[in-house]
Amino acid sequence: MRLITHNMLQCHVKGCNANNFPLELQEVVLEQEEAEMNEDFLRNMLNKIEYEALVATCLKLDINDLPATMPADAAYNDEFLQILHRVILETHIKSGKMVCPNCQHNYVIRDGIPNMLLAEHEV
Amino acid sequence: MKLKELEGYLQDVAVFTDPKIKLEQYPTTPHLAARMLYTAHTTYDDIENKAVGDMGCGCGILSIAAAMLGSAYNVGFDIDPDAIAIAQENCDEFEIEMDFILTDLSATPAPSNTADGEANARGPYEMMKGKLDTILMNPPFGTKLKGIDMVFLKKGIDLANHAVYSLHKTSTRDHILKKAKEWGVECEVVAELRYNLDKSYKFHKKQSLDIAVDFLRFEKKPRPETSS
Numbered sequence: 001m002r003l004i005t006h007n008m009l010q011c012h013v014k015g016c017n018a019n020n021f022p023l024e025l026q027e028v029v030l031e032q033e034e035a036e037m038n039e040d041f042l043r044n045m046l047n048k049i050e051y052e053a054l055v056a057t058c059l060k061l062d063i064n065d066l067p068a069t070m071p072a073d074a075a076y077n078d079e080f081l082q083i084l085h086r087v088i089l090e091t092h093i094k095s096g097k098m099v100c101p102n103c104q105h106n107y108v109i110r111d112g113i114p115n116m117l118l119a120e121h122e123v
Numbered sequence: 124m125k126l127k128e129l130e131g132y133l134q135d136v137a138v139f140t141d142p143k144i145k146l147e148q149y150p151t152t153p154h155l156a157a158r159m160l161y162t163a164h165t166t167y168d169d170i171e172n173k174a175v176g177d178m179g180c181g182c183g184i185l186s187i188a189a190a191m192l193g194s195a196y197n198v199g200f201d202i203d204p205d206a207i208a209i210a211q212e213n214c215d216e217f218e219i220e221m222d223f224i225l226t227d228l229s230a231t232p233a234p235s236n237t238a239d240g241e242a243n244a245r246g247p248y249e250m251m252k253g254k255l256d257t258i259l260m261n262p263p264f265g266t267k268l269k270g271i272d273m274v275f276l277k278k279g280i281d282l283a284n285h286a287v288y289s290l291h292k293t294s295t296r297d298h299i300l301k302k303a304k305e306w307g308v309e310c311e312v313v314a315e316l317r318y319n320l321d322k323s324y325k326f327h328k329k330q331s332l333d334i335a336v337d338f339l340r341f342e343k344k345p346r347p348e349t350s351s
Contacts, residue, residue, distance in 0.1 A: 001222045001223070001224075002220075002222055004196065004222075005198055005222040005224070008248070008250045008251045008254060009224070009247050009248065009250065010247060010249060010250050011247070012245045012246055012247045012249070021250065033220075035220055038172060038195045040172045040195075041172045041173075041174070041195030041196065044172070044174075044256075045174070045196075045254075048253070048254040050250070089196070089220075107247075111208075111211070112211075112222075112223075113204070113207055113211075113223045113224070113225055114224055114225065115204075115225045116224055116225055116226040116246075116247040117202070117225055117226060117227055118227075123227075123230060
């Protein structure tokens with residue numbers, strides 16, 4: 001799973017409705033894999049990314065390249081788009097877990113795939 | 124890429140080794156997958172540079188077809204880790220980037236009647252609403268779990284920013300058209316196709332069976348502005 005996907009997942013345990021995003025990554029193994037950059041796509045994603053959550057998540061992973069706030073000229077800022085591309089589309093979470101900041105539920109990531117299934121009573 | 128060429132490549136997508144009848148796992152044929160994605164790409168421009176979600180992705184053939192036609196981001200949802208493992212291998216084989224989420228799409232969303240207007244049965248993908256441009260699916264037809272096809276479809280329409288492509292039994296067409304109207308989305312019957320199901324389960328009496336399926340396209344309006 002790439003960080004772009006992590007940026008769109010939240011806890012869905014029954015009754016856990018607030019402060020359930022972003023899920024905190026713990027004990028993760030990361031891998032960088034090169035991918036072709038698609039600027040049109042990145043521009044279209046700019047207003048869809050939860051930027052604050054992305055920066056916070058990255059800092060905890062010791063990825064310090066993103067500016068604290070998105071530049072005003074982000075859409076045409078090549079340097080920024082390249083960093084964003086590397087972070088959200090080339091950074092893969094191979095294993096670890098995602099912990100809900102609210103209810104502490106653990107979602108395990110194995111072989112790069114997050115297990116978002118809940119037990120019957122948690123739905 | 125030509126349609127025939129796409130269909131040719133898709134012949135190499137591996138299918139379920141041990142299909143689970145409970146989940147109505149039938150592989151989408153290369154013929155159907157190619158037709159769906161080729162049309163979505165050439166007629167409607169819903170694939171190239173787009174974020175594409177695949178609901179009940181199974182072995183991943185719809186997403187692989189999308190990626191071959193230039194989608195920028197692919198994510199697949201499925202409840203079966205065995206299917207996802209095959210899909211992952213397929214993607215590795217085709218050198219395609221795709222993320223997978225192990226999740227249950229069958230829970231019926233409750234009506235938004237809670238105090239804060241939030242639906243009761245939520246998924247982990249609520250935040251993807253409006254972020255995925257195009258949703259693809261070949262949902263279970265509901266022969267084992269009645270109504271599951273409509274649950275998938277409603278979720279897909281909720282998630283999509285613009286368009287949903289789906290396959291349904293032709294016999295359910297009137298019902299779906301009525302529902303689409305209720306949900307405020309346009310529904311177009313793009314084509315009526317034959318879904319050739321090879322004998323995949325013991326209870327199947329015939330070696331293969333042709334069923335009539337509708338290839339449907341749903342569109343949400345208006346299309347939000349893009350910055351490009």
